Amino acid sequence: MKVQKAAVVGAGTMGAGIAQVLSASGIEVLLKDINQEFVDRGIANIKRMYDSRVKKGTLTQTEADYLFANVKGTTEYNGFEDVDLVIEAALETMQIKRQVFQELDRLCPPHAILASNTSALSISEIAACTKRPEKVLGMHFFNPAQFMKLVEVIPGVKTSRQTTDTALQLCRDLHKVPVRVEECPGFLVNRLLFPYLNEALYVLAEGNATPEEIDRAAVEFGLPMGPLTLFDMTGIDVCAHVTEYLYGEYGARFHPSPVLKLMIEKKFFGQKSEKGFFVHQKGTIPAKGAKQELNPELPALLEQARKDFAPPKNVKPFDAYRLILPMFNEALYAIQEQVAEANDVDIAMQWGCGLSRGLVSLAEEKGLDWCLNELEAQQAIHGERFRPAWILRKLVRGGIHDFKALTNEPVAAR
Template identity: 40%
Template structure:
């Protein structure tokens, strides 16, 4: 089935980035959220991101207008009824995602593909909220969406090979590369990156200075960003949530570092609260 109309649920960090790259690839796309102010904030973020391209000389004002013209917005997920592909990017709460997929199941065309952008919840558990789990798949974009080339494609237990293939084709049409991952906590990327961040936090517990840990990984391993800087960027609460999810699935080897837990308790979440491993209040 040819994908022409895409419906994105959530206008937050991921939802607006996903909407942007889909519109840039020439699709007609609708971005949904629960409040108009969230939709407007999402649209403004897309506008700003495209303005950066204009500044860099990789996009013209006319092209920006064409891309923005492909984006519609709504506050009603029932408007997904005409969509060929729905990508859900609502908050990382299983019950909420299951509720959304139940609603999508009731309104969407029988041949629509229903995708979730979840970072760590089981795709199968989300798919099983519908009567068509064979058409539900994980399409996991990375943050920032317009920049990162790789996208994880995660088949649920019942997802058909046809839906997986169509999802990969769609990802390629956005000039991105699909990486197929098993439906296990953290898939591939979060599973490996969270383990690195957790162990970097244990290095700090053992007396290493955060700036030395990050410098070592940037200069000795050619990482573009240190693991503790990455933790501050993602948010300690998000990293703890991911680590706990994987601890539940993989056991002892995944126990969150005690320092990570105490930082979350103290509100030292990283950039978003002004303090994490580093101080952002002066920057």
């Protein structure tokens, strides 16, 4: 099916960005929110996105006007009776998603695909409240949706192959980079990112490296910013919520660092509260690579964390692999669970996290036997957070050092 008319439910940060992307590919888009003020704000944001493209010279004014005219704001479901696709980007609660999907199921034509941009909720559960679960799936765009290339396409238990293929093709038509991810907590990118973020906080609590050293190591390794800067930008409260959720789902590998709880108690949420790991001025975003001022209350907080958690005494000198290995190991868990293909892990981490080199291919360069030895050594010191995925042992025992060698073979039994 070729998508010619679409709707986006929720005209906030993500909804406006997604509607702009659809409209820029010549698709007619209805943008719905609960009141006119929110619709107008969303439409004004889309106008700004087009204006900035004209300013940059990537569109002429005539082209921008023509494409912008594809978007129509609405507070009602009028016009939904002939859409081919709806992408829901309303608030992140199951109650709201269920209510929206029940309405969409009732009002949209039988052939329409209903997608959710949820970051974490169960696609299968959302689909189950409709009479067309085979036509429901996740399309997880990243923020800002108009710039970020990656879209995680997530089928639920009942999603048909045809629905998934249509969504994957649509993403390509939108000039995005889609990866198919089987439904699991955190999907792919967040599932891999959080062990890395959490490990940075363990290093801090140990006093094994300063915040600047931690961030610098990550940037030198190939990430666009350090983990502590990312915490501050994303919101430490949001990150704490996600970490607790993933810990609840996956257990010991995601055991939250004690630093996180203390940061929340002190209301150090990052940029939004003007204090996180660094100090921030309201409304300003630090320039890339600019020196940041440390939160002066951080040393006392870390002292407290050390008392609460008694770090291991024999830790190895800090380097970037202390942070990257938990991310790589989680990628292997995802691969062995058939959540994603090895090649797609690299694509997702490049386009979703800005990692300048593929994660899996990087580990292959270092040697899978080296990765296994290092994980085992860190597991002996730090425990379950570093327990190697069994597929790594299997590959090393089998003398296989290249995931591409497995391309036409199942990585684990399906």
